[in-house]
Amino acid sequence: MDYLRSHLLSLILFVPTLGALLLLLLPRRNASLLRWFSLAASLVPLGLAIWLWMQFVPDQAGFQFEEQYTWYEAIGSSLHLGVDGLSLTMVLLTTLLTPLAILASFSISDRVQPYMMLFLLLETGMLGVFMALDLLIFFVFWEIGLVPMYFLINQWGSSNRDYASLKFMIYTMGGSLGLLLGIQLLGVLFGTFDLVALYDGWNALNEGVLLGMSVGTVKAIAFWAFVIAFAIKVPVWPFHTWLPDAHTEAPTAGSMILAGVLLKLGAYGFLRLVLPLYPEQARVFAGALALLATGAIVFGAFGSFGQKDFKRLVAYSSVNHMGFVVLGIAAAALARGTSDAHIALNGAVLQMFNHGLSAAGMFFLVGVIYERTHTRNLDEFGGLFPVLPIYGGILLYTSMASLGLPGLNGFVSEFLVVRGSWPLLTVYTAVSMLGLLFTGAYILKAIYKVLHGPANEHWTHGEHKVAEISVREIIVMAPLMVLILWIGVWPAWILDVINKAVVALF
Amino acid sequence: MTFPFLSAIVFAPIAASLVMLLMPGGRKNLVRSIALGAAVLNLGLSLWVYITYLTRGLTGYQFVEQYEWLPVLGITLHFGVDGMSAPLVLLTGVVMFTGVLISWGEERHGVSTGIQDRPREFFAFLFILASGVFGVFCSLDLFMLFFFYEIAVFPMYLLIVIWGWIQTREYAAMKLTLYLFIGSVVSLVGGLAMYWVAYQNTGVLTFDMLQLEQAGFSQAFQDFWFLPVFLGFAVLGGIWPFHNWSPDGHVAAPTAVSMFHAGVLMKLGAFAALRVGIMLLPEGAKTWSLLIIGLATVNVVYGAFIAFVQTDFKYVIGFSSVSHMGLVAMGFATLSREGMLGAGVQMFSHGIMTALFFAVVGMVYDRAHTRHIPDLGGFVKIMPLAAVGFIIGGLVSMGMPGFSGFIAEFPIFMGVWKAQWLVAVISIVSIVVTAAYVMLVIRRVFFGQMPEKFEGHITPITALDKVAIVTLCLLMVGIGLFPRIMVPMVQTGVENILRLLGGS
Numbered sequence A: 001m002d003y004l005r006s007h008l009l010s011l012i013l014f015v016p017t018l019g020a021l022l023l024l025l026l027p028r029r030n031a032s033l034l035r036w037f038s039l040a041a042s043l044v045p046l047g048l049a050i051w052l053w054m055q056f057v058p059d060q061a062g063f064q065f066e067e068q069y070t071w072y073e074a075i076g077s078s079l080h081l082g083v084d085g086l087s088l089t090m091v092l093l094t095t096l097l098t099p100l101a102i103l104a105s106f107s108i109s110d111r112v113q114p115y116m117m118l119f120l121l122l123e124t125g126m127l128g129v130f131m132a133l134d135l136l137i138f139f140v141f142w143e144i145g146l147v148p149m150y151f152l153i154n155q156w157g158s159s160n161r162d163y164a165s166l167k168f169m170i171y172t173m174g175g176s177l178g179l180l181l182g183i184q185l186l187g188v189l190f191g192t193f194d195l196v197a198l199y200d201g202w203n204a205l206n207e208g209v210l211l212g213m214s215v216g217t218v219k220a221i222a223f224w225a226f227v228i229a230f231a232i233k234v235p236v237w238p239f240h241t242w243l244p245d246a247h248t249e250a251p252t253a254g255s256m257i258l259a260g261v262l263l264k265l266g267a268y269g270f271l272r273l274v275l276p277l278y279p280e281q282a283r284v285f286a287g288a289l290a291l292l293a294t295g296a297i298v299f300g301a302f303g304s305f306g307q308k309d310f311k312r313l314v315a316y317s318s319v320n321h322m323g324f325v326v327l328g329i330a331a332a333a334l335a336r337g338t339s340d341a342h343i344a345l346n347g348a349v350l351q352m353f354n355h356g357l358s359a360a361g362m363f364f365l366v367g368v369i370y371e372r373t374h375t376r377n378l379d380e381f382g383g384l385f386p387v388l389p390i391y392g393g394i395l396l397y398t399s400m401a402s403l404g405l406p407g408l409n410g411f412v413s414e415f416l417v418v419r420g421s422w423p424l425l426t427v428y429t430a431v432s433m434l435g436l437l438f439t440g441a442y443i444l445k446a447i448y449k450v451l452h453g454p455a456n457e458h459w460t461h462g463e464h465k466v467a468e469i470s471v472r473e474i475i476v477m478a479p480l481m482v483l484i485l486w487i488g489v490w491p492a493w494i495l496d497v498i499n500k501a502v503v504a505l506f
Numbered sequence B: 001m002t003f004p005f006l007s008a009i010v011f012a013p014i015a016a017s018l019v020m021l022l023m024p025g026g027r028k029n030l031v032r033s034i035a036l037g038a039a040v041l042n043l044g045l046s047l048w049v050y051i052t053y054l055t056r057g058l059t060g061y062q063f064v065e066q067y068e069w070l071p072v073l074g075i076t077l078h079f080g081v082d083g084m085s086a087p088l089v090l091l092t093g094v095v096m097f098t099g100v101l102i103s104w105g106e107e108r109h110g111v112s113t114g115i116q117d118r119p120r121e122f123f124a125f126l127f128i129l130a131s132g133v134f135g136v137f138c139s140l141d142l143f144m145l146f147f148f149y150e151i152a153v154f155p156m157y158l159l160i161v162i163w164g165w166i167q168t169r170e171y172a173a174m175k176l177t178l179y180l181f182i183g184s185v186v187s188l189v190g191g192l193a194m195y196w197v198a199y200q201n202t203g204v205l206t207f208d209m210l211q212l213e214q215a216g217f218s219q220a221f222q223d224f225w226f227l228p229v230f231l232g233f234a235v236l237g238g239i240w241p242f243h244n245w246s247p248d249g250h251v252a253a254p255t256a257v258s259m260f261h262a263g264v265l266m267k268l269g270a271f272a273a274l275r276v277g278i279m280l281l282p283e284g285a286k287t288w289s290l291l292i293i294g295l296a297t298v299n300v301v302y303g304a305f306i307a308f309v310q311t312d313f314k315y316v317i318g319f320s321s322v323s324h325m326g327l328v329a330m331g332f333a334t335l336s337r338e339g340m341l342g343a344g345v346q347m348f349s350h351g352i353m354t355a356l357f358f359a360v361v362g363m364v365y366d367r368a369h370t371r372h373i374p375d376l377g378g379f380v381k382i383m384p385l386a387a388v389g390f391i392i393g394g395l396v397s398m399g400m401p402g403f404s405g406f407i408a409e410f411p412i413f414m415g416v417w418k419a420q421w422l423v424a425v426i427s428i429v430s431i432v433v434t435a436a437y438v439m440l441v442i443r444r445v446f447f448g449q450m451p452e453k454f455e456g457h458i459t460p461i462t463a464l465d466k467v468a469i470v471t472l473c474l475l476m477v478g479i480g481l482f483p484r485i486m487v488p489m490v491q492t493g494v495e496n497i498l499r500l501l502g503g504s
Helices: A002-006 A008-025 A031-055 A085-107 A112-131 A135-144 A146-156 A161-190 A195-204 A215-233 A242-249 A252-277 A279-284 A286-305 A310-334 A339-373 A389-403 A409-421 A426-451 A471-489 A492-505 B005-022 B028-055 B086-104 B119-138 B142-163 B169-202 B219-234 B245-252 B255-280 B282-309 B313-333 B337-368 B384-397 B404-419 B421-427 B429-446 B463-481 B487-500
Strands: A064-072 A077-083 B062-070 B075-081
Touching (some): A008 A077, A008 A085, A008 A112, A031 A085, A031 A112, A077 A085, A077 A112, A085 A252, A085 A339, A085 A471, A085 A492, A112 A135, A112 A146, A135 A161, A135 A195, A135 A252, A146 A161, A161 A215, A161 A242, A161 B421, A161 B429, A215 A252, A242 A252, A242 A310, A252 A279, A252 A310, A252 A492, A279 A310, A310 A339, A339 A389, A339 A409, A339 A471, A339 A492, A389 A409, A389 A426, A389 A471, B005 B028, B005 B075, B005 B086, B028 B062, B028 B086, B028 B487, B075 B119, B075 B142, B086 B119, B086 B255, B086 B337, B086 B463, B086 B487, B119 B255, B142 B169, B142 B245, B169 B219, B169 B245, B219 B282, B245 B255, B245 B313, B255 B487, B282 B313, B282 B429, B313 B404, B313 B429, B337 B384, B337 B463, B337 B487, B384 B404, B384 B429, B384 B463, B404 B421, B404 B463
Antiparallel strands (some): A064 A077
16 A cells, blocks of 8 residues: 555556556457457556645645656756646546546547547546656657657547648657757756756746847747747647648547647646746736637637538537637736636646536537438538437537536636636637637537538438437547536635645645 | 686678678578678677666776787777677667668568578678677777778679669769768878877877877867868768768668668768867867857758658668668767767667668668658558558658657757757747658558559568667667666766867
8 A cells, every 4th residue: 555655646647558558468369358448457556646736735735645766867867746726736637538538439449449549548648748747858748749649640540630640740759849948958058857946946047148139028938938848739729720630631529639638738838838937038928828728719710610621620629728728828928826816727737627627528518429321511411319319418518618608617717717817818818718609619610510400311210310429429428417517606615736736736 | 817808899790791601502591690690799799888888887998908900000809898889789789689680581472581692691791890890999099990991892892883772872882982982082192191299199000999099189280180080080970071872872772781881881970070189189179169069050951851842762861861860960060068969879870760660671772672652551561560660760751859869969959059059949840841841751652552563462570670670779769768778878988079179
């Protein structure tokens, strides 16, 4: 038990990798064994993460469950892991969504073994980013997660997958170049990559000349290098164009993870690196960030409304929703330490979690109907509610969470963001709330096009009659739906952890 | 007396090649078995040297042996390895082993793979080359270094011209040999100048590099001779603008020779440029450091772009070597701890990676008889392991964390930040260009639809091929995940160089 406790994070991190390696030993043809084994391998980290959540002491500031192993001593980097309230929330989200995504992938029958291996490796990659307390390790996991996702899209995606996967890869890698340069600069300056040491050292460095420029200029450039890397991942308008392609072409479970977790990596980068390392620059450029966030909210909503493809519509909705996360971050950057900033950040972090739940749910539901009809064109659906009452109900429920209906989770987080940012960034917040109107519009459009209106006889009668959602698919949705309602009516259990972390950090 | 490990490593391949030449040429499998046995022996010996050095936490030159050779002129057979050369000895052992494995080949369904034409002579020449390579990495005597250097270069000519790609082999072999000979002659002149001036300074006639290090060459002398000596060797390291022989040579050479060529021979150039250029003329190196960094930047960026536009599978890899070897030159030229550390690891990492690349290219070419990328496709179904190997190699080449390429490239960039930060900003572009061409090549060759004319004609790779691929992949992943199996050792080599540079 003590061993378990002291190695909890590394176990959560590497059990999926171990599972992936063990998959190699299983017979390649026995698809159902491979599936169940992968599911089991991803349930172990979930169990451990829940235990981690219960063992975690919210009142204690700083990082908990720290572990440190030597890795690359020559340049001052070690495998340093630890969690605080922010990362803990994200670890829980990741470990929760991965088994659901694997369960959702039970319908995959093409090359199950490599598919499941990539999924488990992807989980390690994502978790590593959230747990890393070493800048180089952060970058290692940040990049490594790209590879499985690239191949998942490229090999199991739909028709335009070659274009989408390469765009995803090149966009993200290209965006990370500035981050990589910034990390190298920090490493050269301080001889260590340990985050806590870098926070202190980098913030103490305020005057003088660096690389032939004033420190302020260098920091401003480095700030934007970091911001661009993370903004592409979030994605913030106008860096979002890879997202609709990647989401649309990815296999269903890939989209769930992309929207549910991968986008959070970007937002987490803002919270873990940009705000602590560049408080001054963040304050100066908060307006610009808020402008981009508003752009994401408004244009994301418009973009979504204009789509004919169900999956693209949901993809653009991610741009819209993640905009609120960035708006909250911008507010916190502007007025660090005030209670308004704390409220906005609480909202932003909760929104990360909430969007993870609802976006994963929405993408899964799109996948469910796509598997039955092999089309995502909204114009080809219509009037399916009577044929698919259970599916319709679940879709309606999840959509309402995404729309921000009070009583469900989206409302809580968006309200907190808006409440926190209003006094600080009034105009941007006001415009964003108008954007919220269009959120309602595109979600209602999707529901109308799929469930209501004149029935498309092709799907409601005869040989092409669509089948109701299966038990397995309901099991995928059930945890998401429970959490959506739970956070909606009683968010205190999670906000407590988030709030204490936010107050301690910012 | 302890066992002379280094002499055994250097001379075993030549001995094996003599034994092979005595065998009847028709008994191909007998010859191959001898070759494989010798390769395994060499791999074992170099692994022993490597592991001993690493686990005992040794520093400085180890396994030193010294024999009189031509005392009148101060030439001795002086062997020893340090933290910089021991990984390269291991690299040569690994490439030799895997090179023999993939050259074994088979003839089945009318498809012949590996080397089926006169394997006896092929392996004999290849092993003479290997002896030369081992000799350069182990030599502590300048004369012997040149001696082994020429031994390594000459068999290459025969190997390419006899077993090479029929369309360009004469041209490529001639071009390669002339480039390398001219380069080494220029360096040799510099070496003789050092020998002579050291004699004037100290009154001792010696080619011993450990003594030449202490010869007290004047600043003017070093400034004058550094460039010819460094660049003369760096021609073999593929430095721009003298890289032109390398892609042609790589493409024309038969598979195992390409592996040796890009995997080991280019390291020979970089290593000799370091050992003779930077370590014997450290003040000259400081003077010209920025120029070398500038040339290497062109290598890195230009090489990546040129690789991007190639349509020949093998040329893509050939130009990627130009790009990656630029990083080695760049790392050494920064003269900083991080830069040289990274360059040392990069030599090993690139050697393994490119050997793997060429091995896989060879496997595809032997079966498809074309390397034109648009004509290929879908090979993952027939040779999944080769595809996985190529993907891992590709990830190494784009500097993906978790693989050896990242362990090497990251400190190189840190060194460049210290020397000239603008270069870091410019060269980093190569990472994303590399990612693009690697991903495109993987997709076009291994995925997608296999052209109809190949259906049913492509045979799977042999068990020996698989052993080679797995060996190379494990090394790249191992170093990527556990840098401590190589980095501490290279660090001791770097300390030695820093000491000569006056502890910068």
